[in-house]
Amino acid sequence: MHGAYHKGIALYVLVTIMTGSFVVVRGAETPPEIKTAIEKKRQEEQELGNQIKAVQGALETTAGEKQTLQRELTQINSNVKQLDLGIRYSKTAAEKLGYEIQDTQYTIEESEERIEIRKKDIAEMLRQVQQKDYSEGPLMSILKGKSLTDAVGEIQALIEFQENFSQEIRELQGYTVELDQHLKTAEEKKHQKEVETENFKNKKVILDQTKQYQQQLLAQTKNKEQIYQNSLTELKKKQDQIDIEIARLESEARKDINISALPKVDTGPLMMPAQGRLTQGYGATPFALRSYASKRHNGIDIAAPIGTPIYAASDGRVVGVADQDLYCRKGAYGKFVAITHYNGLTTLYAHLSLWKVSEGQEVKKGDVIGYMGSTGFSTGSHLHFTVYATPTFKIAPAAKSCGPKMPFGGDLNPFDYLAK
Structure with missing residues (x-):
């Protein structure tokens, strides 16, 4: 009678543990619209990058040509176009990073929920252990007349309990490392977003300066090749x-x-x-x-x-x-x-x-x-x-x-x- 009782308690604890181990976290999933926005911005970023490369390729092709006023004006116009594309690129990149930060935040929340569940599971396991009397070992149970089958059952239940407790600890450690990685990713993306936002502002300044130089060049040369060549x-x-x-x-x-x-x-x-x-x-x-x-x-x-x-x-x-x-x-x-x-x-x-x-x-x-x-x-x-x-x-x-x-x-x- 007592052996069956102890075995039942052990199995109850084991069921409690295994039930907690299979909890599925669903509350922190990234909304589909954020995933869609990230992909859209990624494609825009790629297209703008390709256009910037195309302008750069054209500029490098003419790099060895004879210096003329028209060539320099053409080069300035290409720089203006490239800067305009660069401004749009930095704006798009910053927007994409903003969505990626939101995506990472959902992932962080999911990891935090997993950690909280594992902590509750472990706390429940420890509570069950405290309630259960393990002062009598399996050998003492046999000496007191309990059946060998009951004693072996208790031993097996304890082994399984220990294995599942260790698994819970390992999973908690794994989720903690995972959370730390997600937090680092979030900080990196925030920094990248700040950099791209700054790039966006600075490229606008450079664009204005480039246009000013274009006007100065035209004023100095009066748009005449001979004046340019003399200079x-x-x-x-x-x-x-x-x-x-x-x-x-x-x-x-x-x-x-x-x-x-x-x-x-x-x-x-x-x-x-x-x-x-x-x-x-x-x-x-x-x-x-x-x-x-x-x-x-x-x-x-x-x-x-x-x-x-x-x-x-x-x-x-x-x-x-x-x-x-x-x-x-x-x-x-x-x-x-x-x-x-x-x-x-x-x-x-x-x-x-x-x-x-x-x-x-x-x-x-x-x-x-x-x-x-x-x-x-x-x-x-x-x-x-x-x-x-x-x-x-x-x-x-x-x-x-x-x-x-x-x-x-x-x-x-x-x-x-x-x-x-």
């Missing part, structure tokens, strides 16, 4: 003078580079500062031999649509921000940002359309510091990226008529320090 001749002389002066200073600075004080080559301390296509490498490149008076390129060039975000290559402090076009339009780096890192390296980001940092500001690796453009000595939207040995780096007046801030120093091959 190009004078510009080339100025570019060559600046290039030779900087090359001389950097040649001297390279002699002072202490390699032992720098990060080891190929350890990848720097991230790629922009997405795009590599259009020029470091050193005596074919383009440098053909186009630069110094016959040398002190960095690398990455081409992408105007308004493409530029990222800090590593943690550091902004040590220089300037617009050289105010002093020598199209003569040098145009709008640039310089960052000194905590590893012996300093990086330069040039030809920006817009910067988003200020001197003295601390930045983290991957922070948006500006946007790609074609300011300074540039034939199309790209980022010029130079890596210097910090002890050799300076920002000072270094070229006549190019303003008070010229970055120069002992330059290094960026590929030696960029992450592969």
Whole structure:
């Protein structure tokens, strides 16, 4: 009689456990309209991305053509179109991320419900254990005259109880890890949405500036090719003078580079500062031999649509921000940002359309510091990226008529320090 009673209690607890284990959470499912909205925005984003790439392809096709007024005006018109598409792209991307955040929130709520159910199941199991008297072990039950069948049944019930209790704990742990991942995803998407919203605003600023430059160009040339060509001749002389002066200073600075004080080559301390296509490498490149008076390129060039975000290559402090076009339009780096890192390296980001940092500001690796453009000595939207040995780096007046801030120093091959 007593053995059957104990066995019945054990089976009751087991049934209670297994019933709790199969609870299905249905209250936190993402509404279908949100899933539909995400897919619609994804398709819009993809289509806009394809259009931006098409405009960029057309711009790169004409990059090697002779410089004429009409060619530059056509290039500006393409930049305006590209920026307009980029503005729509960032708006769409931010909207898509907003829907994805809602979707993730429903998933978080579902995980929280699962965790709550598992906690209740475990609490109920512990309550049942506390109510049940296990002071008599199975062996004592046999010695007191209970049947072997009843004792074995109790042992089996206890084993099954223990196994199911362990399963409940494992599931609780799994749901907790899952919830943590969903929370991280939500935070990442919120950050991405903030970035795209900021990109949307900044691309509108860049668009306005591009249109203003178009009007200035037409006013200066009076839409006449000869005036434009005459200005190009004078510009080339100025570019060559600046290039030779900087090359001389950097040649001297390279002699002072202490390699032992720098990060080891190929350890990848720097991230790629922009997405795009590599259009020029470091050193005596074919383009440098053909186009630069110094016959040398002190960095690398990455081409992408105007308004493409530029990222800090590593943690550091902004040590220089300037617009050289105010002093020598199209003569040098145009709008640039310089960052000194905590590893012996300093990086330069040039030809920006817009910067988003200020001197003295601390930045983290991957922070948006500006946007790609074609300011300074540039034939199309790209980022010029130079890596210097910090002890050799300076920002000072270094070229006549190019303003008070010229970055120069002992330059290094960026590929030696960029992450592969």
